[in-house]
Amino acid sequence: MHRFANPTTFMRIANAVFPWAAGLAVVLFLAGLPIALVTSPPDYQQGDTVRLFYIHVPSAWISLLVYGSMAVSSAAFLIWRHPMANVSARAIAPMGATFTGLALITGMLWGQPMWGTFWVWDARLTSFLLLFFLYLGYIALADAFEDPERGDKAAAILAVVGSVNLPIIHFSVEWWNTLHQPSIVKMGGFTVDGSILLPLFLMLGAFTCYTVAVWVLRLRAELLAVKLRNARMSEVSLSRMPAE
Amino acid sequence: MDAVTKVLEMGGYAMWVWPAYGAVAVGLIGLLLITLRSLKAREREFAAVRRNRPPAPGDAA
Numbered sequence: 001m002h003r004f005a006n007p008t009t010f011m012r013i014a015n016a017v018f019p020w021a022a023g024l025a026v027v028l029f030l031a032g033l034p035i036a037l038v039t040s041p042p043d044y045q046q047g048d049t050v051r052l053f054y055i056h057v058p059s060a061w062i063s064l065l066v067y068g069s070m071a072v073s074s075a076a077f078l079i080w081r082h083p084m085a086n087v088s089a090r091a092i093a094p095m096g097a098t099f100t101g102l103a104l105i106t107g108m109l110w111g112q113p114m115w116g117t118f119w120v121w122d123a124r125l126t127s128f129l130l131l132f133f134l135y136l137g138y139i140a141l142a143d144a145f146e147d148p149e150r151g152d153k154a155a156a157i158l159a160v161v162g163s164v165n166l167p168i169i170h171f172s173v174e175w176w177n178t179l180h181q182p183s184i185v186k187m188g189g190f191t192v193d194g195s196i197l198l199p200l201f202l203m204l205g206a207f208t209c210y211t212v213a214v215w216v217l218r219l220r221a222e223l224l225a226v227k228l229r230n231a232r233m234s235e236v237s238l239s240r241m242p243a244e
Numbered sequence: 245m246d247a248v249t250k251v252l253e254m255g256g257y258a259m260w261v262w263p264a265y266g267a268v269a270v271g272l273i274g275l276l277l278i279t280l281r282s283l284k285a286r287e288r289e290f291a292a293v294r295r296n297r298p299p300a301p302g303d304a305a
Contacts, residue, residue, distance in 0.1 A: 037265070038251050048255035055268045095275060102271045109264040113257055210272060217279045224286040231293045 005082040007223060018216040025209035032202030040199050052110040054199045058207035059103035063131060064166060066096035066211065070138070071163035074156035086152050087226060089159060090142055091218035095211060097135035104132060115179050123172035124180040127165055134162040148229065 036054035043050035070092055076085035107125070108118040119125060142155035173182045184192045254261040 042255055048257045048261060051254070051261050052264050055264060059268065098271050098275050102268050105267045106264040109260045109267075113260050214276055214279055217276075217283055221279065221283040221286050224283070224290050228286065228290055228293060231290075 007084050010084050014216045021209045022213040028206035032206050036199040054203045056106040058203045059099045062207050063100040071159050074159035077156050087222045091222040093138050100132040122178040123176040124178050127169045
């Protein structure tokens with residue numbers, strides 16, 4: 001794992017993955033959207049609102065996946081001081097916030113017609129709202145200090161501590177009474193029909209590939225920001241040197 | 245034409261389904277555009293910094 005801590009190695013792999021992820025994201029969106037919106041059948045109970053499933057579940061899935069990656073990167077940064085781990089976490093945090101926001105918005109637009117309310121303060125929805133605030137907290141903390149290293153460290157600690165929320169989100173639909181439907185994945189198979197699984201998996205794939213592709217672009221931008229900071233700091237220290 | 249209307253109506257749930265897909269489209273395209281803009285801006289900034297000083301050993305990485 002430590003091999004990947006080298007920015008050159010890391011970016012070589014990331015750049016090699018980029019065209020595949022970007023291309024696959026386009027293909028999967030083009031394949032998935034017409035099925036999700038047009039050809040897949042309406043649900044016998046939920047009617048056409050079942051189409052919200054194909055964007056709500058992928059958004060929520062990416063929110064959790066991104067947080068997991070951010071927490072692992074932050075732990076690696078705190079334990080081994082790998083700067084690349086920190087760059088990775090900083091690059092991906094705004095993406096996680098975006099997807100969490102989208103999961104909340106699509107969930108609310110689904111909740112109103114199906115439950116009769118946009119929002120209930122039950123365990124699943126509240127823990128997901130907390131996830132959104134954790135992302136915002138990370139982004140705010142990372143840039144809150146004049147010394148960037150202090151900000152990085154504080155944000156990384158928040159990311160690691162906040163990871164306790166991930167199992168709470170996952171199990172909330174089983175531990176507590178909720179309006180939210182339980183997981184469709186059960187031991188030994190799925191609890192929904194194949195006509196729903198196909199668009200779901202296409203959209204899950206599309207969202208995942210999109211996330212990987214945009215993450216690589218954000219990694220490049222974040223690395224340049226670090227280089228710029230270093231270049232400016234060396235300029236400042238040069239200008240402070242006494243003239244010979 | 246009927247088929248198009250049928251899709252647009254979403255079985256009476258158009259006011260929930262379409263705004264949700266719209267929000268996702270805005271979020272995903274917006275995030276991509278913001279990312280590309282900041283990447284381009286930093287590339288320009290970095291190129292300018294490099295022009296103004298001799299290259300350091302770490303720049304190649």
